[in-house]
Structures are given as C-alpha cells and as structure tokens.
Amino acid sequence: MKKIMVATDYSESANSSVQYGVSLANHFGSLLSLVSAVEEPYSAAAGALIDVKDHIRDEAMETMDKVKREVSGQLTSGATIDTHTVDGEPGPTITRVAKAKDYNLIVTGTKGSDAARELFTGSVANSVIKNSKLPVLVVPDKIPFREFRRILIAVDEKSLAGSHVLQPLIDVLSAYDAELIVYHGDEDGDGKGYDPRLGQYLGDVNHRFEVRSGKDDSIAEGIEQAVKLHDADLLVMIYHDRGFFGRLFNESTVSKVVFKSTVPLLVLQDV
Structure with missing residues (x-):
C-alpha cells in the first residue's frame, strides 16, 4: 500500500x-x-x-x-x-x-x-x-486508536473472484503481524457455505475458522457479537458487486455494520 x-x-x-x-x-x-x-x-x-x-x-x-x-x-x-x-x-x-x-x-x-x-x-x-x-x-466516529493485533473477517456464501480480493487484508496481517479469525454465520447449520478456497487464498498467514449458527440473529448482529467476543481490532467484510438482488442484500448488510461497528471496518472489493 x-x-x-x-x-x-x-x-x-x-x-x-x-x-x-x-x-x-x-x-x-x-x-x-x-x-x-x-x-x-x-x-x-x-x-x-x-x-x-x-x-x-x-x-x-x-x-x-x-x-x-x-x-x-x-x-x-x-x-x-x-x-x-x-x-x-x-x-x-x-x-x-x-x-x-x-x-x-x-x-x-x-x-x-x-x-x-x-x-x-x-x-x-x-x-x-x-x-x-x-x-x-x-x-467509526471518535473511537480510540488501536493497533491491529486481532482481525476478524466476516465471510458469506459467495465465492470470490480470486485470491487478489484478499491481498489487501494479507498485506495488513503481515505488516502488523496480526492474527486472523475467519467468521461465517451458518444460517442452515450445515457447517458449510463459504468459499472453500479461502484457506488456500490465505496461505501461511496466522488464521483460524469459526462457523456459527446464525438462525436466531440477523447477519449484522452476529458479526457484531463475534467482534465483541474476540475483542477484534479490525473487522473486514467483502463487497460483492454481482447482480441486482445480490448487490442490494450485500449493501444492506454492509451499511448496517458501517453504522453499528465499534471498530474500524475494512471493506474489500470483490472485482
């Protein structure tokens, strides 16, 4: 960067x-x-x-x-x-x-x-x-500065265009020597739903996966709870610009998190 x-x-x-x-x-x-x-x-x-x-x-x-x-x-x-x-x-x-x-x-x-x-x-x-x-x-408005030591990325079920989408995140992880938690809200409870190539894309960076049932909470609330649970210093989301309805849903979720987040939000572009 x-x-x-x-x-x-x-x-x-x-x-x-x-x-x-x-x-x-x-x-x-x-x-x-x-x-x-x-x-x-x-x-x-x-x-x-x-x-x-x-x-x-x-x-x-x-x-x-x-x-x-x-x-x-x-x-x-x-x-x-x-x-x-x-x-x-x-x-x-x-x-x-x-x-x-x-x-x-x-x-x-x-x-x-x-x-x-x-x-x-x-x-x-x-x-x-x-x-x-x-x-x-x-x-977010008036939050105190914190170094990035633990980063949480919230991923959905959509596949990524390629490993390049995650490169800015990987660069930040390397520069700050930070830990990464990959969070996925599993609405149907089958333990699946995110891009299976994520582990490959992340390579050797320090990361672990966390899949949770999201049936009882909205997506935005589940992400907010995960950030608090892990005391994350940075939240990462991926913006998918694909198709009208998919984009509309994506915009709604990202917008809700933007307004409610208590930590900085890094939005990666899936292009």
Whole structure:
C-alpha cells in the first residue's frame, strides 16, 4: 500500500481516521494524502455563493496545513504526506480522485462535525464503498486508536473472484503481524457455505475458522457479537458487486455494520 488517501473534513471526529491513516502509512512506508472535498454551498445569490465557497476552501486549506504539520512529526519508516482540497460532492469526488491518482486504499470516517456541515456522514462512506473499486477503511466516529493485533473477517456464501480480493487484508496481517479469525454465520447449520478456497487464498498467514449458527440473529448482529467476543481490532467484510438482488442484500448488510461497528471496518472489493 504505497499510496493511502484519508478523506477528511478535519473535524474532531476525523482525527481517528487520520490516526489510522498515519499508522498504516508508517507500517507500509506510504505516501499519506489528506483529501478534503469542498461541496458547493446552497445560496440564492450567485455572488454570495462564490464568497461562501471561497471561504470554505480557504478555511479547509488553513486547517489542512495545520494538520499536515502535526502529522508530519508522527511519520516514520519513509512515510510522507501531502494534502489536497478538491471541489465537489464528497462521495463521488473521493472516488474520482482515488481512481485518477492510483491510490491503494481509501480511509474515511462515518460522521462529520456540524461546523463542517456534516460532509462525511455514513452515506458518504457507503457511496465510496459502492462506487470505488479500491479497499475502503471506514473508521467509526471518535473511537480510540488501536493497533491491529486481532482481525476478524466476516465471510458469506459467495465465492470470490480470486485470491487478489484478499491481498489487501494479507498485506495488513503481515505488516502488523496480526492474527486472523475467519467468521461465517451458518444460517442452515450445515457447517458449510463459504468459499472453500479461502484457506488456500490465505496461505501461511496466522488464521483460524469459526462457523456459527446464525438462525436466531440477523447477519449484522452476529458479526457484531463475534467482534465483541474476540475483542477484534479490525473487522473486514467483502463487497460483492454481482447482480441486482445480490448487490442490494450485500449493501444492506454492509451499511448496517458501517453504522453499528465499534471498530474500524475494512471493506474489500470483490472485482
């Protein structure tokens, strides 16, 4: 992961996203880009619109420079930092910039501050997850930073496009020397249902499987309970963009977890 984007509004709640971005950059020796999207404000007067937009952009750039100075002193192992302020609606703009600049990972939060006009809400995170082909790390509002020591990946019954889908996870496991728990909610109780190639794809990484009956709980609740039971530092899910109904179901489950998760959520793209 040589290029990491942190999409931030520089509110207090965005600090958690920045801290996780710094940690990842230090482990991988990455370029860490802090990116703020300036959405066009609503105004009936064209002149006022321009003035307000310029004010928001100037304020964002001023705060960006301050955060850059603070973060620069935290970078190690050859990691570097740059900043960008771009115009546009946050979700589509983040996705567009990440693709154009060949980033390897997007980090974003689930909530922005009122002062920043709540630009980075859960809906923005969901927009980035659904429209980007990159892995997305979603950091819940105001959680304390924790190193990744135990990671839980929740898998469903769908087969993966290939081993490349799990590569970002494998990279993180290796960089942090973390343990992996593969969790599957087995609704019909037959002990099966996940891609049988998962073990092969994971190779020599430190991992173990856990299959539980999910009859009495919703999928999202089962995942939440597994994270708490194992005291996981990171939750991983796979977003499958295949077919309308399958995608709709996948979006619903991921969205519920995004809003309820108490740990960062890494969403891998099955493409």
